[in-house]
Amino acid sequence: xxxxxxxxxxxLVSVGDLAWDVLAKPDTLLLPGGDxxxxxxxxPGGSAANLAVWARxxxxxxxxxxxxxxxxxxELAQAGLQDEGVRAEVIRTPDHPTGVILAxxxxxxxxxxxxxxxxxxELLPGELPQDVLLGAGHVHLTAWSLFRDPPRGAxxxxxxxxxxAGATLSLDPGSFQMIQQVGRENFLDWISAVxxxxxxxxxxxxRAMSGKKTSEAALRWLRGHYPKALIVLKMDEDGxxxxxxxxxxxxxxxTPDTLVDATGAGDAFGGAFxxxxxxxxxxxxxxxxAAQVGGWVVSRFGARPAMDEALRLRLQPFGLMDxxxxxx
Numbered sequence: 001x002x003x004x005x006x007x008x009x010x011x012l013v014s015v016g017d018l019a020w021d022v023l024a025k026p027d028t029l030l031l032p033g034g035d036x037x038x039x040x041x042x043x044p045g046g047s048a049a050n051l052a053v054w055a056r057x058x059x060x061x062x063x064x065x066x067x068x069x070x071x072x073x074x075e076l077a078q079a080g081l082q083d084e085g086v087r088a089e090v091i092r093t094p095d096h097p098t099g100v101i102l103a104x105x106x107x108x109x110x111x112x113x114x115x116x117x118x119x120x121x122e123l124l125p126g127e128l129p130q131d132v133l134l135g136a137g138h139v140h141l142t143a144w145s146l147f148r149d150p151p152r153g154a155x156x157x158x159x160x161x162x163x164x165a166g167a168t169l170s171l172d173p174g175s176f177q178m179i180q181q182v183g184r185e186n187f188l189d190w191i192s193a194v195x196x197x198x199x200x201x202x203x204x205x206x207r208a209m210s211g212k213k214t215s216e217a218a219l220r221w222l223r224g225h226y227p228k229a230l231i232v233l234k235m236d237e238d239g240x241x242x243x244x245x246x247x248x249x250x251x252x253x254x255t256p257d258t259l260v261d262a263t264g265a266g267d268a269f270g271g272a273f274x275x276x277x278x279x280x281x282x283x284x285x286x287x288x289x290a291a292q293v294g295g296w297v298v299s300r301f302g303a304r305p306a307m308d309e310a311l312r313l314r315l316q317p318f319g320l321m322d323x324x325x326x327x328x
Contacts, residue, residue, distance in 0.1 A: 010137025010167075011061040011087070012274055015128075015158045016048030016145040017120040018066045018077050018090065019099030023263060023302055025106075043302040044080040045101055046120065047142040047172060050264045050303045053084045054271025054293065057307060058320060060278060062271075063087040063132055065158070067123040067151075069098040074119070084304075091127045093119050109259035109298065113175075115144070123151035133161040138278055140270070143174030146190050147182050159194045168197040168278075172270055176204035184208065199226065200270045202234040219243060230283055232273060234266055234294075240287050252287040255295030264303020269294035276318070289318050 026038035052064040064081055068074035070092045077098055081088040099118030103111045123145070133139060139162035145155035162169050171191065173179065179187050188209065199222060203215045210221035215235055222231045223243055230244030239254040272293035277286035292314040297305065 009061070010135070011063045012052070012055050012138045012140065012278065013063045013065060013133060013136040013158075013162075013167075014048040014052040014055075014140040014142075015065045015133075015155060016142045016151075017046035017099060018044075018049040018064060018068055018081070019046040019101050019116075019118060019120060020073060020077065021045030021263060021303060022100060022102045023261065024102065024104050025261065025301075026104075030104075039301070041302060043304065044077055045264060045303050046077075046099065047144055047174065047264075047267050048140065049077075049081060049086075050267035051140055051142075051172070051271040051274070052086045053081065053304055054268045055275040056085045056271075058272050058275035058289070058293070058315075060275035061087075063089055063136070065089045065129060065132060067091045067093060067096075067119045067127070069096055069119045070094045071097060074098040089129045089132050091123065093122065095119075096122050103261075103263045105261050105263065109261050111261065111263050113263075117148075120144075121148060121151055123154040125154045125157040128154055128158055128161070130161060133158055133167075134165045136162060136165060136167045138162075138168045138170065138274065140170045140172070140274065142172045143178070143187070146187070147174070147178045152190065156190070156194065163195060169195065170198035170200060170270070170274065171196045172200045172266065173202075173205040173209060176202075176208040179205065179208040184211065196226065196229050198230045198232060198274075200232050200234065200266065200273075202266055203236070203238075206233055215241065219249070232270075232283070232287060234269060236262075240269075240291065242283055242287055244283065247283050250284050250287075252284065252291055254291055257295040257299040259298050261301045262298050265294045265298045267303060268297040276320075285318070289315065289320065292318075 052062040055062040096119040099120040100116040102114040206218035210218040212218040233241040243249040269290040273290040
């Protein structure tokens, strides 16, 4: 991996999904044919877009590459990225609407998602902005761009361009259920030829990829199959486990925050991690920063809650207290 200071001024480019999250947290159980009250909210989302936003919020230049519809919701989604300081390299299509994701949140704050197949699923290799990818210091992919083709061909082409440019690569495996649905062997085959430098699986995804029953066994399997990669295993309230070629296995504890909504917490963790790591090169310190951000996000509603003084104080010990985005 290139030394961290070489990546500090080069943008992180996140390729994949930009969508709208419909967040629904019912007050009681949803019964067939019944009615109840609850909290509902429409907010910008998409795993790849969320990661780009959080990397930018923590000070790293970031660019999003993806596909949206030409309607009003697409315009608003693009404007939301630009308001965050993220460069939006979007392809607009009249043939498909901007993606929508329904997040059903239970009383514990855990979410189950229904992902609509919108414009973000239709990105083609020829539509990629090659100059942007060739100028990247790091390229991030989410497995939501791999589960179907298109957009799989575009995601793999983006990885090829990143490799040509000497950029580093990361992957969020995205969904244990989708890995199971497309088939573990198929999923592993799609990513086998991509020289990922960092993986960001959660515990369920690590078990789905490895076929192992415990997080520790899954981490050993991932290290064995991707020996040149840094594995950052996200384990919710149990914190994170890190291990890589030059990083001994290290546990970073979670924060003691009360879970309100887990939507987008993994994206926030990944964006915060990369923003720190690509500049400073210390994965443990980066995971500590990411744990603070992820803990703050799960204690609020939505994937991109507005930054506040409480988050500024959390990040102050890491030298990240003067964030311009805090005022948003």
